[in-house]
Amino acid sequence: MSLPQPVPPSWKDLGKSSNDLLGKDYPFQGASLEVKTNTPSGVTFKAAGNRDSRSEAIVGDIEAKWSDRKHGLTVTQTWTTANILRSQVELENQIAKGLKLDVSTSLTPDKGAKSALLNAVYKQSGFHTRAVLDVFKGPTFTADTVLGRDGFLVGAEAAYNVTEGNVTRYAAAVGYNAPEYAITIHGLNNLKTFSASYYHRVSPDVEAGAKAVYDSKSTHGGVALEVGAKAYLDSAAFVKAKINNAGVIALGYTQSLRPGVKASFGLALDTQKLNDASPAGPSHKVGVNLVFDS
Template identity: 35%
Template sequence: MAPPFFPDISKNINNLLNNDFYHSTPAAIKVNTTTNNGVKFTVNAKQPVKEGALQADVESKFFEKTTGVTLTQGWSNQNRLNTKIELASLAPGLKSELITSYTPSVGAKNAKVNMSFVQPFFAAKGTFDIFKSPLFIGNLTLAHEGVVGGAEFGYDITGGTISRYALCLGYSARDYNLALSINDARITSASFYQSVSKILQVGAKATLNPQRGSNVGIEFATKYNPDPTSQIKAKINDGGLLTLSYKQDLRPGITLGVGTSLDALKLDEPIHKLGWSLTFSA
């Protein structure tokens, strides 16, 4: 089995801590449809802040089987054009993609080229940012019998300097994962994830950031599936911030998610958040 890419060494705990919490967006709607010839359309609309304007975009995705090319085209209500071209058949284990965005009203443009190569015992990925510096970001992971180690670095081609770096070491067993990482800012984190059963997952992450003092920040999260159509998640950190969410499949293709964030140390202050998300798939 191929190792994960560097950002995915801690994927399980990161998903548990960050995914399916809806409090940060007061309202969100997503519609997914697929045509008979395989073209996928996605419409997203969300309200980033309470009483703020909606951010919306429409996206189409087309896969050409004979050439292995995937084309994704998006257009947002901010008049931003997003394009993604993926090539998955260059060589065994080698994939490449071009990601661009362009905002005609202000002339803003971005373009990145991603290359990835995966083999049974290692995985490598590189990102070249065409319009910034230019900047190259690369990472490499190696794995053996559950142990995986990786490194990531950023290289400023114009300045000829290393702009950033990070190291990570992890261990994966059948039902749990451990990970330890450090970066050039001396931010150190250690995480633990366990799938206790088919319906219960738990995990914790401790982070030491020297820029914020000598105290260690700790987060704990859990996910519980009462039945195949519902999900309950809870997260709390050492600062007393409690986050709760509930996701329910109302019927096949329709999913509702609601979430809230509460400061357990300031329950009498109006700083709590509430959000919801509705997803349609057809």
């Protein structure tokens, strides 16, 4: 008798360990602040703002989320400084175990722009699938599925334009997940872009990863490569570093100042332009991110 298989990751989470290692905790684009609070009635408020160091543009949003865990219901409302109103209603494990339904909408009143997505996610042992209907764009129907067994993963995604009656996008992926490492290979953009990612938890305090991307339609050709590592200094702090084949080095440092207060600092250096004195200014970047979570 075979053992029950765990639920595999969703399509968008294939290669997540490597993507998080190389993409998160590097706040070198500017200064950002995030504040989260919780009320006794179960409502969570989040206010976030970011100032881009290059354009000096300041953007932000405020979000309110209410959850009824007993009935699997979650309602989220967001209002951004671009005057975009977003709403999301989620219902999980009520109609059937493992089934999650949600409706996501957005509205820009001054421009009249609107969108609506109907989502359905179903997951069981060894199986994770999702279907999305974009009501106003197309309409376009997108479906993806990931199958998993004994650590091996196989996934595929396809988008179908209902009005035009044709497949507009398709992709596929294979991978292997183990407790200490993960390998994922993607074929994206109608199998014209290929990526391979690798993640390894070397020890409880050290993680390493790499990602290579090849675009067959790229004008300059070649493979884009990025490698990085993360090391925990103690239970409240860690450092991260990565470098790509363009010679850009990124450093990140995250420190928990106290329970609910976290600060992250990021620095990016273009090693090919260390002495750049062009009128456009240096290509180096620095930033900070503060998070307050009550």
